[in-house]
Amino acid sequence: MEPRSEVVIRQHDYLSGRVLFINAPTDDLHSHLAADIQATFWTWNFNEFQYFLKQNTEVHFGTDLPESGFDQAVIFVPKSKELLNYVLHQVVSRLPIASSIFLVGEKKGGVERAAKQLQPYGQAIKLDSARHCQMWQLTTDKTVVAKTLEAWAQTYQVATPAGELTICALPGVFSQNRLDVGTAVLLPHLSKATSGKIADFGCGSGVISAYLSKINPKNRIFALDADAFALASTQMTFEKNQLPLEQLEIKAVTGIDDAPLFLHAIVSNPPFHQGIQTDYNASENLCKSSKRHLKSGGELWIVANRFLNYPLLIEQSFGQCTTKADQQGFKVLFANTKKNLKEE
Template sequence: MDPRSEVVIRQQDYLNGQVLLINAPNDQLAKNLPSQVQASVWTWSYADHQSFQSAGINSHFSVEFPQASFDQVVIFVPKSKELLNYILHVVVSQLTLGQSVFLVGEKKGGVERAAKQLLQYGKAFKIDSARHCQFWHMKIEKTEIHKPLDHWLKNYIVQVNQQQLEICALPGVFSQDHLDVGTAVLLPYLSQVKSGKIADFGCGAGIISAYLAKLNPNQHIFALDVDAFALRSTEFTFQKNDLNLAQLHLQPVTGFVDAPKDLDAIVSNPPFHQGIHTNYDASEELCQLAKKHLKSSGELWIVANRFLNYPPLIEQSFGQCLVKADQQGFKVLYACANRVS
């Protein structure tokens, strides 16, 4: 069990009634709480959501607070300070004065910093420190009127050749307030991508998806991400740029295995972080499985840090891997399926 969950169990006597576990780790915590606790989970990770549901745990996959009544919430500290600000806001706008909010997180994950964010809504007390984690308690002394989701967007302009896009990103989404270097290296090559049915794996704020849609209004873009905030950000980006939402197919995925088949192209700045930890599983799975999801002449386009050893994985599957660019510490990698139909 995750050490943060172990700390919650150590202090389970504080919990009672309908308890919402927010951003909970993918484990059996909800099943291991005492009988006086009826636990539900609010997660924006589709992989975790699927796992919770399979385990018979009541799970809500959304960017919004679940439509239900709760007596208490336990917030597992997210990586993003801005995302925690959003979560705290929606919590205090949905609960009432005097209700309990608990905060748990790893010391190396910034739990002490996060605990200071509680202070805008009430006094916070540390009630446990164990397993390199801390557990905090706050009773709500100040509530807020709920602000709509678009209040939390950050917007910035991306210029590529003659095309301009305004990017909209919600808290916690990769590269929320600026264009990351890897995507900047990849974007000029998107005009070479085969048109048709295209998957953008790890769509983030929708920069790649929107740019592909702007280049060709006949594209069908499948924006794939495990994160509900990323999928919603991509939708906001399309709306902001007056792009045709009929071109956009938003699809939550547990990994690349859930991607559509018979694609003309796969384009990705693949993710390699999971919370505060580095995790290459999703991007390595993409390199290994991509060919099975492409048409016989389909293409794979990836941008990745120069130090990541993706070319051999791609070569094992495709038989070849071309380096289209090597700039600013990033490589643009290309492979063509060339399967005999």
């Protein structure tokens, strides 16, 4: 069991009734709870959602709170300060005054900073500090009216070769305030990508998906991400730019293996973070396995940090990998599948 969960179990006596566990670790915390605790888990990470389903845990996936009621909430500190603000606001909006909300996190994960975000809602005390983790208890002295999800989105403008786009990014989504360098390096090359069924793997706030829609209205875009807030952001970006929603299909995925088959192209600024941890599994699997999701002659376009070994992985899968650009610390990598003999 993770240290964060162990701290919760150490303070188990504070828990009672219907308890909502938010952003919890993928461990066996649930099986260590007393029988009289009615536990529900809420996650916006599709990989974690699948894990909890397999554990026969009552779990909800999405940007919103589960509809079922709860008496207390245990929030495991997310990486994003803005995302914690969103979660706290939503939880407080659903609880009566004098309710308990618990905050758990690692010291290196910023739990002491996060505890300060409890202050607007009532008195907070530190219950425990062990295993490099802390657990805080907030006793609410107010309630709030929940704001719409759209109210939490930040917007910014991105100049593209096909004109300006307005990007909508929800809390916790990659590159929430400005266009990241990697995507900026990639975008000018995507006008050369083939048209048709295209997957944007790790779609984030929808910059790549929106651009692919803008340059060719005949493209059918599959926006793929494990993060529910990213998927919602991509939809908002399409709506904000009045791009045709019939072009867009949004899908929560655990990785590239969940992508559609017979794609004309896969385009990606691949993700490499899982919470506060660096995790290259999803992007390395993309390099190794994307070929099986492409049609004959299908294309792979990736932008990645120069130091990563993606060219080798792509070459091992496709037989070749071309560097289309190498600038500002990023490489744009291209590969394609061989056309069938009948097509050549």
